[in-house]
Amino acid sequence: MNINNNYKTNLTEEKPTRVRYLVLALIFINIVINYMDRSNISVAASHMSKDLKLSTVQMGLIFSAFGWVYAALQIPSGYLVDRFKPRVVYACSLFIWSLATLLQSIVGGFGSLLGLRLSIGCFEAPVMPASNKVASSWFPTNERASAIAIYSSAQFVGLAFVSPLLFILEDKLGWKFLFILTGLVGIAWSIVWYALYRDPSKSKRINNAELNYIKEGGGIVEDEDVDNSTAKEKSQFKFSDLKMMFSNRKLIGIYIGQFTISSTFWFFLTWFPTYLVEYRHLSFIKSGFVSSVPYLAAFCGVLVSGFVSDKLIKKGVSMGVARKTPIIIGLLLTTTIIGANFVDSTPLIVMFMAIAFFGNGLATITWIFVSLLAPKNLVGLAGGVFNCTGALSSIVIPIVIGIIVSGGNFTPAIALIGILALIGALSYIFIVGKIEENN
Known part of the structure; x- marks a missing residue:
């Protein structure tokens, strides 16, 4: 009799899903695309500067334009992530910076290229605050360092492995194709991100066992029944x-x-x-x-x-x-x-x-x-x-x-x-x- 009871208990015991690892894979790909679109300008620079007749001084300004805007918008981006949530902020950022990347293929000179690089810096600004917010929501404290390490390693994957591929593409097909391809990849992925990502409490893939594991382990999970207006009021600047x-x-x-x-x-x-x-x-x-x-x-x-x-x-x-x-x-x-x-x-x-x-x-x-x-x-x-x-x-x-x-x-x-x-x-x-x- 005891054996049968134990057997029934084991059958009804819910095994935690592993949806958080899918989320981690999504962030990882986000970061790879992010660093791909940061570095593709350096791959294209040699041939592009000759075609557009850009001086070394102008190229220096184009290289630095990203950093100025990216740094300046970090604090506003962090506020946006708190107020509008990573799913929306990340999707919009990905789509717009990828569109700007694609448009670099049709620039006519210094001014238009500079403007697009500023746009890329602007819309890539929320990436790291949003990634950290997602990791804090989906991973308990005892797993969070590993999660952050894995998605942080994506920047080096982009630089060590993707960059050589970009050099080959640019050499074979030209700098314009390079921007078209990398831009289209990001635009397509922004749609995938928006379709797949949900906060833990709103995900249909996660079960209660995994959700409780995350909550009890220190994950910052918002309750599903929290009034949306109340949440926004709490995140007022x-x-x-x-x-x-x-x-x-x-x-x-x-x-x-x-x-x-x-x-x-x-x-x-x-x-x-x-x-x-x-x-x-x-x-x-x-x-x-x-x-x-x-x-x-x-x-x-x-x-x-x-x-x-x-x-x-x-x-x-x-x-x-x-x-x-x-x-x-x-x-x-x-x-x-x-x-x-x-x-x-x-x-x-x-x-x-x-x-x-x-x-x-x-x-x-x-x-x-x-x-x-x-x-x-x-x-x-x-x-x-x-x-x-x-x-x-x-x-x-x-x-x-x-x-x-x-x-x-x-x-x-x-x-x-x-x-x-x-x-x-x-x-x-x-x-x-x-x-x-x-x-």
């Missing part, structure tokens, strides 16, 4: 909220850390190929191969970081130690970039750069602190401020390094990246301090 974003010591600590982490990323994205060709005198083909090695190392670092952090949580290690350890170790590893100043061997240079960018990858789970430290109704706004500080490095670092290396010496520039990484580690140790999750 208040200057006191913005003031809190800039006065909370722990938040300031992660802002500093994010600027230093992003500084390393933007060095590799902008100046690293020039460093290899002009300062280390590698051939163009060889520099292309060498520059892919740090991206692969960073990709590995991101994945290791998330899984190690979540593993520590499951083993009972405190939240602060589990989340901060990979970041601090990663930033300290990034300081080894300075070692490249003391060697001339290409393999050793690649080794130091790969270790540094692996460390940068380890440190990229910083987004988890936005959901841990910010009030739950302000995760989007906090994410906007957080990403704004990181995006500022896309403006500052290329310019500062350009000034430093104008005399032909990269040594101080490499040292600067290492010093900034050390500052980031110290910020997490002394300014962020002990971590306790907000309610």
Whole structure:
């Protein structure tokens, strides 16, 4: 009799669905497309600048246009994510920036191209705050670092694996086709995202077992029966909220850390190929191969970081130690970039750069602190401020390094990246301090 009862209990026990992993796959593809559309201009630049008769100064302005708008709109984007929800914001952003990408295929000169690059920067601005909001809603605390690590690794997938494909397409079919293809991919995917994504409480695919697992694990899940007008009223913009974003010591600590982490990323994205060709005198083909090695190392670092952090949580290690350890170790590893100043061997240079960018990858789970430290109704706004500080490095670092290396010496520039990484580690140790999750 007992055996039969147990058998019936097992039959009726609901097994949790795994819809959150589908959601993670959707975010991952969003980020790949996002970075593909950021970097395709650099692939097309050589032939496009000749066809449109653009000077190097004009191309420099076109390259930088994205960063200025992207950084400026991070805080408004975070507010939009809180108020209008990731499904709508993400779909609209994807569609419009992809349309702007496609329209780059018919530009007639500097003005129209500059305007479209500004548009792409504008509508890509909500991507990271929206992604963090989705991860915070769909993943319990003990899985969130892994989720953030996986979708963050998509940026390196885009740079290390997609970029070579774009070079081949541009070489075979021309720069106009490159923009048409990448634009159409994004437009099509925006429709897929809108059709498939729902918040946890509104998803028809998720069952109660998975929903309860997410809620009980600390996922920020809004109740389905919450009145929509009440939710919007709670997310009304208040200057006191913005003031809190800039006065909370722990938040300031992660802002500093994010600027230093992003500084390393933007060095590799902008100046690293020039460093290899002009300062280390590698051939163009060889520099292309060498520059892919740090991206692969960073990709590995991101994945290791998330899984190690979540593993520590499951083993009972405190939240602060589990989340901060990979970041601090990663930033300290990034300081080894300075070692490249003391060697001339290409393999050793690649080794130091790969270790540094692996460390940068380890440190990229910083987004988890936005959901841990910010009030739950302000995760989007906090994410906007957080990403704004990181995006500022896309403006500052290329310019500062350009000034430093104008005399032909990269040594101080490499040292600067290492010093900034050390500052980031110290910020997490002394300014962020002990971590306790907000309610």
